[in-house]
Amino acid sequence: MQNQPAGAIPSGASSSPPRPSAGRRAAAAAALIALAAAAAVVVAGLVQHPARLPVALLLVFVAVVAAWTALVHRGTRRLVATALAVVALAAVIVLLDVGSLVRIAIVVGLVVVSTAAARVALAHDLSPPTAGARPVGPARQGVLLMNPRSGGGKVGRFALEDEARRRGVTPVLLRPADDLRALAERAVADGADVIGMAGGDGSQALVADVARRHDVAFVCVPAGTRNHFALDLGLDRSDVAAALDAYTDALERRVDLALLGDRIFVNNASLGVYATVVQSEAYRDAKLATTAQLLPDLLGPGAEGFDLSFDRPDGTVARSAGVVLVSNGVYRLDSLNGFGSRARMDAGVLGIVTVTVDRARDLPALLSAESTGRLRQFHGYREWTAPEFEVGSGRPLVDVGVDGEALRLPPPLRFRILPGALRVRVPRHAPGAAPAAVAPAGVRQAVTALLRVLAGHPVR
CATH class of the missing domain: 2.60.200.40 (Tumour Suppressor Smad4)
Incomplete structure (x- = not known):
């Protein structure tokens, strides 16, 4: 499959994005109002304490530099730098009165509200079209390999064996002496048309390599610690069992894999x-x-x-x-x-x-x-x-x-x-985009995009 250029529209899609809904326009207005309110609170603080806030910022900088100095030195220099960092932070607390601390809390709260509203307003347009994505039916013979020790025991905590069987998927539990690649190869040899991995990203890469070599579809189940691959596939990492719906009616697309020597890596x-x-x-x-x-x-x-x-x-x-x-x-x-x-x-x-x-x-x-x-x-x-x-x-x-x-x-x-080495299936209900795909790159782009949505125009 040839990769489409960034921003390309899949065949069959409309050449112009739909106009934002009333709900998205309301979210854009809320995001802009909250952002403006946060800026107003900051300006009010500068007016009331024109000398204190710059000094507080300087002390924070001193504390950061001292903390870093403590990290890269040993002995007396580490002790002195640590003490300086503690003193600088204590001075910040003394310098800023209770009203200032409340003001900081208000600003943080407004920024959180603005960010959440902006995500609702913009995510639909900022998420790039998924090149080559197509609907697929349930797996004929799905297999899920699982590492019970990964992620602090997520396989057991989310009852993934039972959840897999409920969807007609054969679970294979990895034991300490097992060879994960050999288990994946055996599953494909026995007729699996969809193979998945519930574990960390290193295990995901190994099973993905087997899937790409045999050109069978792959399912990522975020049962590891960080699950960066799942994040960028647009999966909800907090709902581990929901990823198993990729074995049922799902969306399939091709993604890239990277190679170091002869070793595949996904991140x-x-x-x-x-x-x-x-x-x-x-x-x-x-x-x-x-x-x-x-x-x-x-x-x-x-x-x-x-x-x-x-x-x-x-x-x-x-x-x-x-x-x-x-x-x-x-x-x-x-x-x-x-x-x-x-x-x-x-x-x-x-x-x-x-x-x-x-x-x-x-x-x-x-x-x-x-x-x-x-x-x-x-x-x-x-x-x-x-x-x-x-x-x-x-x-x-x-x-x-x-x-x-x-x-x-x-x-x-x-x-x-x-390029395009791996066939990946994701549930239809998955969020579908990584944070980098749905977040504007900077405040200026975010404000411009919000103003466009507020005016009833698509971001792109």
Whole structure:
């Protein structure tokens, strides 16, 4: 199947979107009013406390920088920086009176209301058409592989075995000594026309690889911890059992898969800081504590840096980077926490993000950009797309985090996109779009889109 360009309209669809309903126009009005009210409350605070608020902002900045300094140092410097962060935050609380704290709470509440109303008003138009989606009937012989340990035991908590049988699907419970790929291959050999996985993204990728090799349809059941793949497929991650409706009357489309060497991944592969931290055995049980323990060696004074070489899109060669993220499709990244989401999974390209950090100068700026959702504005941030990408290193093994799994692989690391490689089924009632597909990129675009809906025009 050939990919349609971004924004293309599927055959049979109307060439012009319908006018917004009265309900959506009312939601647009509510979103704009709440946003304007939040701005008015902020302005009122500045008028009443013209000196206090700027000082409070400065103290917050000091606290953030001190906290970061504490993370990347050890010993006395860590203790001093921690104390400074605590004192700065305490000063903010003392500086702002009760009225100011109430004002902040009101602003936060208004922003939440505005965001919720904007989603109702805009999601219908901002969600891109699903290229090639088609209705399909129930699976003739559906099989669901399940990892009972994944996601803290979601398989048992949501009674997925019983829910699968109720829909005529054969459940296969993964046991400690089982080979997941072998179980998936056996299911296809025995006649399964739809095969699914209830587990984390690493397991999803493995079963998806079996499905794409045999060109059978795949069902993603979000029974893992984060379930990024399910999120970007437009599934409701909070309603795990509902994903099983993809075995009944459903929608099917093709999405891309990415390849690292001969290993399929559905989300992303990371190198640098994050990939090294997740190698620690203590990381999964104590993420923050493990990160705090390792950061001084990775980004603090005297750190060796990361031996990662790659070609930039301008033809120059980079010899190091603090973070390299290669993704199956393009992520919208406002911060590095959680890696954002993807508006499309059928564009046929790898998303590549690199962040280069000078430890003596850039860490406060990076932390500020990260905490305010302006990561793209950090001067060491670069992003581009490519069908292939290669990372070299002078080290015999490179730490890589692939769909959340910690690996050590020999360089060079060769990445490749596989356009439209996987047939995916999703329930008809699923939300149908990732957050990146239904959220405007910035306040200016959001306000413009809301004004269009309010005036009775489609966003696009």
